Amino acid sequence: MCDELSRTSELTNDNNESPQQHMSPHLINLARRLITTTTMASPSFQTKIAKVDPTKIFFPENSHIDGTLPIITDPITESALLEAAQIIRDTDQTVAFPTETVYGLGGSALNDQSVINIYKAKNRPSDNPLITHVSSINQLNRKIFKSHKTDSSLQNIPIIYHKLIKTLWPGPLTILLPTENTRGTLSVKTTNSQPTFAVRIPSNVIARALIALSDTPIAAPSANTSTKPSPTLASHVFHDLKGKIPLILDGGPCNVGVESTVLDGLSRPPMLLRPGGLTLEHILELGGQDWIDCKVENKQNVKQGETVRTPGMKYKHYSPDAKVILLIPPPDSNQRPTVKSYLHELNEIVGQEKGKKIAILTGPILNREEKLFPNNTDIIVKHLGDEGNEIQANLFAMLREADEIDNVDVMIVEGSSEDGEGLAIMNRLKKASAGNYVYVT
Incomplete structure (x- = not known):
């Protein structure tokens, strides 16, 4: 061949x-x-990890609107950010950096080759759109829409989004905008030649500082090998992308732990395309009347050749090498299963997976019930958390820990209801488990 x-x-x-x-x-x-x-093989690099201190980066009030640059009081942090900004601005290469959601792998959203290099490093197909990250609405207007009007900073953003972004930007909210006025700026590799593009302003000060200092909109998917759980630590990025990228900015753990929520306000009714760091309840509460009939995209997978409008909808995602079995409670919160029901299913699964090393990732129901688990020396128990935001923040890190450090063969994960943060949590777990569900009644 x-x-x-x-x-x-x-x-x-x-x-x-x-x-x-x-x-x-x-x-x-x-x-x-x-x-x-x-030809997707990435060039080889001596990947450097540069520590940056988020407590030494300060943005003036309204800088996410007017584009005022940050004040950085630590020379080491400033030097690392300037080095990363130079790579983004002046080369075709990529940089990994922390956001509040997960670590991102960034390149210039305006440069075809930079975006191609993102796909190469991730070993990811290039037919999926990427989210563009900007540091301010001023930068969005100047660099993507080439607009110099000063009468309205939201002039290029449809009014349906205004209430949301006034409250939720900077933050884990991504919106779809039309590309019709971006010709000659945004790379078609970023948008996958679609009529819309996805954009957000991250709240993580390291991410914002990098984007602001480079004065370059940054296309950035998660900084992991394609299909693997998203990285929430610099060490996760290094594990996956060592030798494939020149620089990782290490800003510590990501506090949200799952990717941004993606909204399409251009369709009728408006759609929540990907659940993430902001809940549907948040959107309905803050979006006003325009979002009261917002629908949730419920596709777990898309057909081959089908176009998608946002990342996370296509191909295998968030999957460890180990087999993941997801315990799913009934959709009706009034029918919450008992500990006994969960223990019955655990015993059944452990019996079926006899001889294999197993990790049990518990939530609020199975927490503190370890003494009742099957008596097996090859079982490791990890607690994801009791509350949705805690589970969300720990999810990817614990999937990676069980897979890459504990080297388990099977993970059994306690699922949650799909309200609040549970919508994003179960979205990721259903993809990670690839249909290996056990319904607990």
Whole structure:
């Protein structure tokens, strides 16, 4: 097949000869896909980890609107941020950095090659749109919309979003905007040539400072190998991307722990496309009358070839190497299962997975019930938390810990109801478990 690939590559670059003369259309398409895959290898780097101190970065009030630069009082932090900003602004390469949600892998959203290098480092297909991160509405207007009007800072943002972003930006809220006035600025690789693009202002001061100092909108998916759990520590990024990127900014753990909430206010009714760091209840409460009929996108998977408007909807996601089995409670919170019901299912699963190393990730129901778990020396118990925000913050880190440090074969995870933070938690766990559900009654 390698010889055939080489031959196909030569043929597709020969202006005088059609490859169809030599190969069937099916083989041509297969070879082209394989060529794309084999050329996705990232260049090799001595990946550097630079410590940055978020407590030494200060943004003036309203800087997320007018674009005022931050004040940085620590020379080491400032030096690391300036180095990262130079990479983003002046090269085609990428930088990993913390946000309040997860660590992001960033490159210029305006530069085709930078975005291609993001896909290469992640080993991710390039047919998925990326979220663009800006430091201020001023930067959004100047760098993406090329607008210099000063009469209204929200002039390029549909009114349906105004109440939300006035309250929730900076923060884990991503909105879809039309691309019609962004031609010549945003890379089509960032948008996947779609009529909308996704954008947010992160609240993490390291992320905002990097974007502001580079004065470059940054396209940034999670900084992990494609399909793996998202990283919430710099060490997670290093585990996945060592040698594939030049620099990781280490700002400590991410406090939210799951990706941003993505909203589409351009459709009718408006849609919550991806649950995340802001709950549906938050959106309904703060969005006003325009969002009262907001619908939740309920697709767990999309069909091959289907276009998606936001990351996280396509392909395998958030999956450890270990098998994940998700214990799902009834949708009606009034039918909350008993500890006895959960223990019955645990015993059944442990019996089926006999001889394997197992991690049990508990939530509020199974917490403190370890003494009642199956008596097996190959069982590790980890507690995700009792409250939704705690579980959310710990989820990806514990999936990685059980997988990469404890090297378990199977994880059994206590699921939650899908209200509040539970909507995002169960979205991630359902993808991580790839349909391995056990319904607890």
